Amino acid sequence: MERKAHGYLFTWILIAFLLALPFFGGQYVLYMVIQILILSVFALGFNLLLGYTGLLSFGQAGFFAVGAYASAKVLLVFPSLILGVGAGVLAGALAAAILGVLCVRHTRIYFSMLTLSFGMMIYSLAWKWREVTGGDDGLVGIPRAPMGIPGIFQLDMSPMSHYYYFVVVVCLGAIFLLRRMVQSPFVLILKGIRDSETRASFAGIPVRRYKLLAFIVAGAYAALAGSLLPPLENTVTPPIAHWTHSAEPVMVTLLGGIYSFYGPIVGSFFFYILKDVIVRFTQYWLICFGAIIVFLVLAFRGGLVVFYEERILPWLRGRITKGG
């Protein structure tokens, strides 16, 4: 009970903070929080596969890109934000369904190799298929379309604060949806598959089908995150499909904690702070992240959330009961 109250309090403070931010934060802060939220959604989808199903996908950036490009294409023709984001999510889910059928029938290792390969295949298409994707110049002039239902209402999204609220609402919605999902029978079965595929099939579970569904949800979340990018930046370019972008959810989830729901979110936050700091000192931030990953795997596998729960929380409780 105490733990739950603690959790609810924290959540509401955070939401209040997010909603109040435009009143005291400048454009840059809003921009950064949007990026953190986008990365959180991206990483949460990734971790549904890793932490909950035991599948390590190195190609989620491919679906992120599918979402981004699809939403961009739609926005260039029908300037409606809802339509753009919706198209992005659908395209991502569809791509995940098609590629997933091939990827989930194999062992974990093959799965990881295949996802890395497919991610890069999408990158290669984005880079070379000039007629459709604009090649390495990408797509430009994407409008930050108004959000609305024609004939009913229309909200202008050009001020950063307006778009910020849109992203907050969409991302929080996605996060709450997933939070609800991880308490469901579906995800319990995914966890069973993670722990022992053999046991799961002997419990009567069609394992492949569940893996495919998890893959589609993860792809949809990656695509949702991706579809929020074009209206923000007004352009879409191939690097968002590159494996180095696929490395981001891997890293932030490891940093925050693989076996915790909030791990990816915590990791995304710290990642942005870290990146912001590192980039001021050196252009070689990839090597820093690689080193951090190596360090985390060797010495700190539980991630920040586990560190908090096992070290900081008991210490805090100790102080509260002692001091008073």
Next chain:
Amino acid sequence: MAELLRTEGIRKFFGVVSAANNVSLSFQEGVLTSIIGPNGAGKTTFINILTGHVKPDSGKIFFKGQDITDLPVHSRVQKGISRSFQIGDIFPKLTVKENLAIPVIAKKGKGMNFLSQVEKDREVGERVQDLMRTVGLEDKANMEAGFLSHGDQRLLEIALAMASEPSLLFLDEPTAGMNPVERVRILEQIRKLSQDRSMTFVIVEHDMDIVFALSDRIVVLHRGAVVADGRPQEIRENDQVKEIYLGEEVL
């Protein structure tokens, strides 16, 4: 008595070793069968084939009259066949409750619920309680299965196999590694469930006391072939069987 499972001419070779050599057996409902034989006789392979974990080189399998030879594992489970493993296979990072919830959810067809909360499902909760009570693990309901003692893990293993509400349940060395108290408890449960006619058990065992105490029927395998098949008394008096076991178990 209804015939539950029938095999016809099952053959399986691993290289030149015959793990199953033209095995044709029939299992009747309510008849508790033990499969015995020296190490390497092919007992586990046989179960693997019947449950769909391993494909036979040739032969057919019929369950309740239906040809299930090509059915995948999960489909066979859904039809009513279940098994426990020799080397315990449980869900180590999940609690005992969660472990048992999985086959129950699968059985009740609730697996595709994305938004309902497992904790609050009363139907599942009651069935899980039931299962835990059957094997005596209720006080460890919230313990992570990986942290259970070896004996408790075997109990969980068996409860998992039972959770799918099978008509035919294969237990592969169920009492291996259990202490006497646990052993007695599980044997009582097996006997009770077998007499209720709710589940038909086929057990692979090495412990001859158990085999002779429980079984209605004993099948002896040697080098993948059926060497003897009959009531415990007949097996005890069978010379060929005694010869096979010379130097191994004492009947």
Next chain:
Amino acid sequence: MLDNLVFQGLIGLSLAMYLWLLSAGLTLVFGVAGILNFAHGSLFMLGAYFAFTLYGKWGWAFGPSVLVSLIGVGVVGAVMERVFFRRIYDLDLPYQLILTFGFILIFDDLVKMIWGGVAMIPPMPQWLDGQLVILGRPFPVYNIFIVGLGGAVALLLWIVLERTWWGRTIRASAYDREMASAIGVDIPRLFTSVFVFAAMLAALGGALGTPVRVVAPGIGTAMIIQAFVITVIGGLGNLKGAFVGALIVGVLTAYGILLFPVFELFIIFVVMALVLMVKPEGLFGR
């Protein structure tokens, strides 16, 4: 048109050889130590950079440059295995993969730091320059050299694995590690030696490629993707499969570049998907 196709076929064969050198090491390490080294392509890249420095910058002769770069990368491989990989053999699979993945990031930036991010290409060594006229069509000598060398390495590898004590020990350990350890094989040492051997094969591929291929950050990763496709097609842990897979991927990529440039990677994936649908363990997999 026909001699275009034949020419491209030769290009494809020599590309296949680089891919073979890379995939052989990858699949060998997996077969013996059970680790899929995502950063294996980075060793290929290092081989290219080392050779480029010796040969393209310091003016060494080509042969010695290749040899020394092999040794250099071998040392890097030994350090990687001893210091880092040895600690992850007992970890869950995701952690192993994530660690090797992290190394890709490290190496990519490392080469940028040391050599700069600009793509470079050294001159062709004199004795391999020029063309050979076959069937009325000029073929670059270098490609023929690569194809020949690749075949020789494959043969050498076969001899080492079948006929030497080390090779047989590797195969035994791949088959049953516990048994091998029980009869006195020094498993940790063996793993290190396999890793070093694999690293040198990758470096050989990288080094040999320098006169005709660009030396730039990221070339290793581009190749590793194809190496993955190769090992999936051929079957993880299987050297024969890696060789056949490399031939398939190399030749198809070359034809893809010629005939469908936008979709060349796509074609490889379609082929891989087809193989997987028919034989999920790979053509020669278990």
